[in-house]
Amino acid sequence: MPVDIDIAKVAHLARIDLSDEELAQYGEQLSVILEYAERVSALPTDGVEPTSHPLPATNAFRPDVVTSSLTNEEALAMAPEAEDGYFRVPRILGEP
Amino acid sequence: MPEWEAVIGIETHVELQTNSKMFCGCAVAFGEAPNTNTCPVCLALPGAIPVPNEEAIEGIVKIGTALDSTINKDSLFYRKNYFYPDLPKNYQISQYTFPVCEFGKLEIVVDGEPFVVGITRVHMEEDTGKSRHVGEDGRIHDASHSLLDFNRSGVPLVEIVTEPDIRTAEQARAYGAELQRIVRTLGVSDARLEEGSMRFDANVSVRRGPDAEFGTRTETKNVNSLRSLQRAITFEIDRQTRVLEEGGEIIQETRHWNEDKGVTISMRIKEESEDYRYFQEPDMLPLEIDEAWQQRVKAEQPELPAQKRARYVGLGTDAHTAELLADDPALGGLFDQAVQAGANAKQAGIWITQEVVAYLRREEKSLVETALSAAHVAELSEMVSAGDLSSTASKDVLNAVLAGDGTPREIAEAKDLIQISDSGFLEAEVDAVIADNTDAFEKLAGGDMKMIGFFVGQVMKRTGGKADPRLVSEMVRNKAQG
Numbered sequence: 001m002p003v004d005i006d007i008a009k010v011a012h013l014a015r016i017d018l019s020d021e022e023l024a025q026y027g028e029q030l031s032v033i034l035e036y037a038e039r040v041s042a043l044p045t046d047g048v049e050p051t052s053h054p055l056p057a058t059n060a061f062r063p064d065v066v067t068s069s070l071t072n073e074e075a076l077a078m079a080p081e082a083e084d085g086y087f088r089v090p091r092i093l094g095e096p
Numbered sequence: 097m098p099e100w101e102a103v104i105g106i107e108t109h110v111e112l113q114t115n116s117k118m119f120c121g122c123a124v125a126f127g128e129a130p131n132t133n134t135c136p137v138c139l140a141l142p143g144a145i146p147v148p149n150e151e152a153i154e155g156i157v158k159i160g161t162a163l164d165s166t167i168n169k170d171s172l173f174y175r176k177n178y179f180y181p182d183l184p185k186n187y188q189i190s191q192y193t194f195p196v197c198e199f200g201k202l203e204i205v206v207d208g209e210p211f212v213v214g215i216t217r218v219h220m221e222e223d224t225g226k227s228r229h230v231g232e233d234g235r236i237h238d239a240s241h242s243l244l245d246f247n248r249s250g251v252p253l254v255e256i257v258t259e260p261d262i263r264t265a266e267q268a269r270a271y272g273a274e275l276q277r278i279v280r281t282l283g284v285s286d287a288r289l290e291e292g293s294m295r296f297d298a299n300v301s302v303r304r305g306p307d308a309e310f311g312t313r314t315e316t317k318n319v320n321s322l323r324s325l326q327r328a329i330t331f332e333i334d335r336q337t338r339v340l341e342e343g344g345e346i347i348q349e350t351r352h353w354n355e356d357k358g359v360t361i362s363m364r365i366k367e368e369s370e371d372y373r374y375f376q377e378p379d380m381l382p383l384e385i386d387e388a389w390q391q392r393v394k395a396e397q398p399e400l401p402a403q404k405r406a407r408y409v410g411l412g413t414d415a416h417t418a419e420l421l422a423d424d425p426a427l428g429g430l431f432d433q434a435v436q437a438g439a440n441a442k443q444a445g446i447w448i449t450q451e452v453v454a455y456l457r458r459e460e461k462s463l464v465e466t467a468l469s470a471a472h473v474a475e476l477s478e479m480v481s482a483g484d485l486s487s488t489a490s491k492d493v494l495n496a497v498l499a500g501d502g503t504p505r506e507i508a509e510a511k512d513l514i515q516i517s518d519s520g521f522l523e524a525e526v527d528a529v530i531a532d533n534t535d536a537f538e539k540l541a542g543g544d545m546k547m548i549g550f551f552v553g554q555v556m557k558r559t560g561g562k563a564d565p566r567l568v569s570e571m572v573r574n575k576a577q578g
Contacts, residue, residue: 013371015179052172052194052376058384064114064151067121067135075131075139075246085130086228086243089181093236 005030098305100340102333103313104262105299106325108275110285111223112155112252113293118222119146119189119250126291130245138250140184145379148173152220152252153196155284157385157393159254160197160218162278162400167390171196173220173377181244182225190255192374195219196385202278203402204270213271214259223251254284260299260310265329272296272322277401277423289320296325300332302340311336312346316360318353328353332360404428411441420449426463427452433470439477447473451491455498467500476504483517483564484508515564519571522555522563526571529554540576548572 007027011018018026072085081088114124120137136144160167174192200215225246229239236242256275262268276294279287287294301313316332319325336346351360399407401422408418408431421428427448434444456463476494479485485493485508496507508514516522529551530537540547551572555563 009371013177013373052170052382055381058170058382060147060381061150061153062116062119062121062147064116064149065121066116066123069122069133069135070139072129072131075134078141083243085132086245087131089242089244091231091239092181092227092229092242093239 005034098308100302100333100337101305101308102263102265102329103260103301103303103310104265104268104329105260105313106258106262106268106271107297107299108256108272109223109295109297110159110254110256110279110287111293112152112254113285114149114151114155114252116149117250118149118152118220118252120144122247122250124251125247126293128247130243130247133247134249138184139246140186146189146377148380148383149252153383153385154393155252155282156196156218156220156254157389158282158284158397159256159279160200161390161393161397162282163197163200163202163215163218163256165197165200165215165218167197167385168194169385169387169390170194171383171385173380173383174374175377176221176372176374178372180224181242182227182249184225184246184249188221188224189377189380190221190374191219196383202271202274204267204274206264206267206270211267211270213261213267216257216259218254218256221253221255223248223253225249260301265326265333268298268329269322269326272325274401276322281398281401283398289322292320295320298325298329298332300329300336301346302333302336311340312348314346314349314351314360316351316353317363320355324353324355327358328360331358335360408441408445411435413441413445417445417449420453421445430463430468430470430473434473434477437470437474439470439474440481443477443480444473447476447490447494451494452498455495459498466498468494468498472497472504479504479508483567484514486513486515486564489513489515512562514562516559516562517564517567519567522559522568523571525555525558525563526551526568526575529558530575537576540572541578545573545576548576 005027007023007030008018010030011023011026076082076085076087079087111124116122117124117133117138120135122133122135122138125133137146157167172191172194173189175187176190176192177187179186195217197218198216200218202213202215204211204213225244226248228243228245229236230241230243231239258271262271276287276289279285279294285293289295296319298316298319299313300316301311303309303311314332314336316328319328332351339346347362350363352363353360404422405415405418408421409415413421421431430452431441431444431448434448435441452463452468455461455466459466476485476490476497480487480490485504489508490504492511493504493507493513496502496511497504501507502510533551533554536547536550540551548569552565552568555568555572556565
């Protein structure tokens with residue numbers, strides 16, 4: 001049973017620019033994945049305790065201790081653009 | 097038609113003042129040079145794994161407990177997916193189903209009326225970076241480009257969401273103020289609105305009376321004081337009422353409070369249905385806050401502001417004095433110690449919230465910079481109750497103690513302010529005055545109570561103004577009534 005999805009919307013939400021052929025191709029692939037998920041969902045699970053994680057472990061914490069950070073130069077080394085110690089990005093609203 | 101009624105819900109974000117960030121060891125600091133407290137985790141470099149800060153979880157459990165919430169034993173982190181330049185991972189680690197706390201409540205008092213605000217949930221998340229828009233006047237719409245500082249990225253953030261229970265802007269403000277007091281009392285955040293360590297978003301709608309369906313709501317952001325919270329909500333209620341009365345429609349949107357103009361402005365961001373595609377954070381294990389942890393936090397909970405105010409009123413202060421004392425840890429601490437040392441609570445409360453506060457303002461000092469101790473307040477209180485010092489003179493003495501001139505008794509003696517309250521001595525003085533003024537005394541005995549003042553005045557004259565006038569007046573009255 002094919003699952004109906006708005007592949008263009010999914011692509012937009014993920015900010016992935018897809019051509020019409022790609023939309024069709026990925027739409028089919030995603031539909032197959034969702035069909036599989038539906039089959040799993042249909043399995044009888046009465047009496048099976050829900051699990052949120054495969055490992056029987058909780059609370060992997062870190063003590064509240066400050067460790068060393070990157071220097072400003074190191075942090076900005078990978079920035080496409082930087083200015084006055086900041087990461088520089090194109091204008092956020094409207095056309096860049 | 098019934099009157100318009102507002103329906104208000106508040107979302108509050110509180111930055112926790114831990115030493116390090118929520119998921120990495122970078123320092124939590126305000127006002128440092130940009131991008132100096134970042135690392136692969138909070139910059140979202142490939143392969144970095146977030147590890148939650150135990151102290152931050154402790155902090156949210158404290159907040160949830162103080163807000164009478166259910167603490168969920170099992171709790172999960174989720175990814176909230178959206179794109180914005182201040183969010184380096186393109187998702188915020190937050191919570192969705194199974195937040196740490198749910199079903200809480202907070203009682204506030206407005207105009208003497210108690211009012212309960214339901215708390216829907218309290219969840220744990222991380223803060224974003226900070227952006228600065230470069231251009232004309234620093235506004236995002238006119239900016240040529242923006243600059244990003246990720247020092248704040250990943251700072252532990254607690255979101256507290258109320259039920260739509262609030263009905264007036266005054267209640268909203270009282271809720272915000274009480275929440276701020278609680279967070280400060282718990283010591284988990286300095287909750288400074290102007291610096292953004294506490295931030296409010298107000299959801300407001302209006303409807304025709306309490307039985308009508310909820311109207312369409314707007315969400316107002318950028319409210320950075322308690323006063324602006326009240327003003328922004330008042331503006332929004334008026335605006336929506338006007339739009340609806342003119343037959344218009346309210347658009348569900350995010351609005352921005354403009355403090356200078358005193359108006360809310362539509363953000364005019366292209367409306368797009370929110371679709372955060374939440375899914376469980378696969379890099380993290382579930383949280384388990386067991387019964388022992390919950391009970392320990394409850395047992396260690398400090399006295400909350402409402403409990404403190406009630407205790408002060410119980411000791412004898414009026415409600416306003418209790419509020420002033422409870423709001424200021426230094427003044428409240430002095431008051432507590434003074435009362436413990438034997439001071440009269442009502443008297444001590446008034447001295448501290450009036451004389452001491454006025455002195456601190458005038459001299460631009462903090463309490464620790466003065467010479468005043470709780471023992472001084474207790475000594476002063478005992479001197480007044482014993483009749484050694486008039487309450488008028490006590491204020492001068494208190495100011496001299498604050499200035500470092502000595503103990504209350506030393507100052508009162510040096511300034512010759514000690515009253516004579518030795519009743520044997522004073523009775524002899526009263527008798528002497530009566531003997532010298534038999535005509536006047538007959539008038540008094542005949543019921544002319546105005547004459548009491550004359551006799552008190554005479555005794556004061558004979559004692560150089562040092563007799564306790566209350567005691568003398570009482571003696572004269574007793575003698576006149578035989």
